[in-house]
Amino acid sequence: MTADDSFGRLDDDDYPAYTMGRAAEMIGTKPAFLRALGEARLITPLRSEGGHRRYSRYQLRIAARARELVDQGTPIEAACRIIILEDQLEEAQRINAEYRRAAQSANPTAED
Numbered sequence: 001m002t003a004d005d006s007f008g009r010l011d012d013d014d015y016p017a018y019t020m021g022r023a024a025e026m027i028g029t030k031p032a033f034l035r036a037l038g039e040a041r042l043i044t045p046l047r048s049e050g051g052h053r054r055y056s057r058y059q060l061r062i063a064a065r066a067r068e069l070v071d072q073g074t075p076i077e078a079a080c081r082i083i084i085l086e087d088q089l090e091e092a093q094r095i096n097a098e099y100r101r102a103a104q105s106a107n108p109t110a111e112d
Helices: 003-009 020-027 031-039 057-071 076-106
Strands: 053-055
Touching: 020 031, 020 053, 020 057, 031 053, 031 057, 031 076, 053 057, 057 076
Parallel strands: none
Antiparallel strands: none
């Protein structure tokens, strides 16, 4: 990958652009918190060629949500489960909306 290719990927939410230290700094926590999220399998950072953890912006948003819940007094295990359930609910709502649009397209005279 050339330098030009790398710069283009910085717009990609899933590109692991951030080191553990930088990621922790960005969400206002310690690297141990990010390791705990990894151990809880909420986020799985990619590894650099040297074995260092790398985080994407998407993973940082998840970690920031976990930190928010933990700061409110939620145990980390419960915070991880809440975030997983929130994600599943959002996906189910997206799928339901797609089904509704498809049903309305197939039968435009039907009422909701």
